[in-house]
Structure formats: structure tokens, C-alpha cells
Amino acid sequence: MDPALLRERELFKKRALSTPAVEKRPTESASHKKKKAKADKEGSSGSKHNADPNFSLKALTGSSGYKFGCLAKIVNYMKTRHQRGDTHFLSLEEMLDETKLLDIGMKQKQWLISEALVNNPKIDVQDGKYAFKPKYKLRDKKSLLRLLDKHDQLGLGGILLDDVEEGLPNSAKAIKTLADQIIFVTRPDKKKVLFYNDKHCQFVVDDEFQKLWRSVPVDSMDEEKIEEYLKRQGISSMQETGPKKVMPVQKRKKPGGQKKRRFKTHNDHLAGVLEDYSEGVPAKK
Template identity: 80%
Template sequence: MLAFRMDPALLRERELFKKRALSTPAVEKRQAASDSGSHKKKKPKVDKESSSGSKHSTESSNGNFNIKASSGYKFGCLAKIVNYMKTRHQNGDTHFLTLDEILDETKLLDISMKQKQWLMTEALVSNPKIEVRDGTYGFKPKYNLKDKKALLRLLDKHDQLGLGGVLLDDVEEGLPNSAKAIKALGDQIIFVTRPDKKKILFYNDKHCQFAVDEEFQKLWRSVPVDSIDEEKIEEYLKKQGISSMQETGPKKVLPVQKRKKQGGQRKRHFKTHNNHLAGVLEDYSDGVPVKK
């Protein structure tokens, strides 16, 4: 039987390879990989603790914005309450409500105690459209009108005092079932639309309505005034002994404009030279002096 003898150099390299393999085992590499993975998993846990620990933070653990903790949500709740109070007032529900009843009817029961306290002590108390009575709240319109008679009295008063008309928006805000009341008044009200498309209500005073004879109407329409200047019309009226409406009204006093002093008008003082020749030199600024 033949036996092969291995090269001693190959045997030495084999022993060295075994020693290197034993010095760097594969088990330690797996353990290091598992340790690195555990560190990665701990990072979001630390972020969760830090985010939940801060009371005034507006961001959740996943980075989303906390809407209920923002000031926009707070003022949005206030706007919702004011609009609700206005709507119920227009529908005829004018009795006052507590804050809990308002939050219940507006479905804002999930607000925090801090926001509720802000509504009670600051927001609703200082709002110009909310009236407070003994801890209860109601809507406060510009004109508090109960019925169509109250609206007619308001328009009549404005007409007598020369205050003009009343905005339809203000009437709808303060008069419950305003559309029905305005329709019932009929021709006692005159509508005028402003350039900004807003409607104004005026009292239609029927005592000022009178019939004008057709002869006077023809004379009035026969006078052409389109091409005549207003100053000429006023001058013609003065010659006929008729005063215009502009003179009876309050005259506007124009502010007196102060004249600015011009710097060039100030007298300048120049230094005089050649004082030693005062008796010899003559002044020719006004022309040639006449010899005496």
C-alpha cells in the first residue's frame, strides 16, 4: 500500500489558518449585529418618551401636528360658537345658554379645560357679538329687533334724524325670521343697492308723496341742464332770487395753508472789505451817481 507524504510547508499553513479561524469566531459577529439592531429599535422609544414628556408640544410621536393644541383650533372653536349663537338668534331662540349647553349643542365636548377657561374668562366676555348675563351667554346684534313693528320704528327714527337707511345684513342679524317680517311690511320699505352689492333699507314716508301737475312736469323736463355748468346754474338761481341747497347746508371750512418761508428771501450779511478806502469808493448799484 502506497502512502503519500504531505509537504511540511502546507501543514504549517493549515495550522495557521485554523488558529486565525479560532481567533475570530463567527458567533461574535452575529452578536455584534444583534446589538446594533437593538440600538436601532431603542431610538423611536426615546423619541416617544421625549414627545410625551413635554406638555406644551404640538407634535405627536409620529411627527404629525397636534391640531387641538394649536391656536388656530382654539379660535376656530370660538368662531363656531359665535356663528351658532347668531343662527339660533335668527331662528327665534333668543334665550341665554350656559357654556356647557353651548359646547354640547356645538359638539365641542372634547376641548381641554384650559381652552374652556379661556372661553369663559377672555374670548366670550370680550367678543362684541356675545352678551353675558349671570354666567349665561346670548347673541348681541347691532339692532335688537323683536318683530316687524320694531323694524319699522327703527327705519322711521333713522329717517327723522337724517341717519339714512339700515343695512339689510344688520336687520337679518338682529330680527328673528327677518325675511318674513320684511315681506309683510311690503311697500313701507324701500330697498337701495349700494355699489358694493349690499342692500340698504329705507323708511318709505308716504306723507312726503304728492302728485305734481303734468304742466309743471313738462316745464321741468323741458329745461336742458346737461351741457350747463353747475356754477352757471347756481348763478342763474341767484339772479332769480332762489338759493341753492348747498348754501343751506353746513359749509366746509378749508384749512388755512401756512406759507413756507423761502430761504432766498432772508437778508444775507456780507463781510465788507477795503475798509481803508471807505471815503474814496462810490456805490454804483443804483446807477451812476449824480455829481453835486
């Protein structure tokens, strides 16, 4: 081979090695872009399912919240079916079928049967079957009226509208029918309380009795004295059930201002020997 060509070849290799090379990044292919767009779409749909309370509980499989999520879904479903009038008992398999929880394992089923459903205050268990257990078992508008009348006669006050809606199937229709026999009172926390409207107590009081009532002075009596008087007469006073405002505790200031800080003294056994030079050297006697 020609020596001149060999020399030119070696020089070309040296120049190529000394010149830095910049690698050009390959552009994304169309298929890669489609896969990325599909993944973003699935991620956004997953966040929507998490916001939905009725999403599938498969996402919680393997986590500690999976079984409690199943329990919450079952209790909410039993409450909903009770409110629409379906009060008959269901077996565990029927509840799982209607709540679409057929994919749970035997370990979770055993936990529901032995612990969760039995100890839940909102679930009633009879002969291995389950139903919703409201605070007040109400069948119709007559049972609601009897319950309100009983509370009024015993001085127990009213009943929360939430408890009535929880225990009475089709409660809105029943309450609308009994509108003239029920008194609604709204508490400070915006919750409504139902009271029995006893029409036998609606009478006209004579003006003379009204004047006598208003002439009795009660300025010197506080609430405690009035409550004690009612107890002596065999009358129970109604206690406030609304939320109480907690007043912030104010720290009391110590009398006399701040105390002077005391420093620990040393060498007490040399009290008559040592001299204080903090204000300069004392004059010689």
C-alpha cells in the first residue's frame, strides 16, 4: 500500500479523535407519543375515580384501608336501602352482591362476620343476617308522631331531623304530611330539631293572669335558683344541647410585677473576711 495514503489515513483518524462529537437526541416516534397520551388519560381518570365515593375498592387491595372501605360501603348502602323502605335482613353474600364487593377474599369476609358487622352500632344482626339499625325505629308517620308526643310528655325535648331521616323510610313525605303537628327549631349549628305541637296547650290566657305573671320580680334569681325551685316542684328543666363556645383561658398576672432574680451565693463561711470590690477599691483607713 502507498505509504502516503497510510500517513493521510493516520492523520485523518487523529483529527477525528480530537474533534468532539455531539450526539443528536432522537425525536419521539408517533407510537411513543400515543402511549404517553394514553398514560396521562388513565392517570386523570384514576383521580376522578378517587374523588367519586362509589369508585371500585380494588385500588385499595393490599392496604390496611381496604377492609374498612368495604365496611363503610356496606353500612352506607344498608342505610340507603333502609331509608327507601327496604328493611328486611340480608345475608353477607347478598350485601356483597348488591354492593359489588364479590372480589374480596376469605380473610376480609371472616373479619366482617366476626368483628366489623357484629360490633358496628349501625348494623343489627339476627340469625346470621344483617339490617340497618337506626337510633329510632320508625315505620310510618304515626310512629313518628307518637315518639314526638312521648318526648313531649316526659320532658325529653325534641328529636334531631337527621335521626328522623335516618330511621323513617320516606321521611320527607311523612314530615310534610304532619307539618301542622310539628314545630321546627333550628339550633346555632344549623341542625333542625323536631318538637311535638300539642294543640291542647293552645289556649288564650286572661289579661289579669298575664299582669300577675309579669308583676312577679325575678331579677334577684339566677338560673341556678330557678332550676332548684323547679326540681323541688318536680319539674325537670331543659338543658342546652347546642355547641358551647369555649372561652380562652387568660393567664393571671402575678401581683407586684416581676420578682427579682436571685443569684446563688458561694463562700458563705468567709462572709466576714471577703471584701466587695465591685464599685472600686475601698479607701484605706
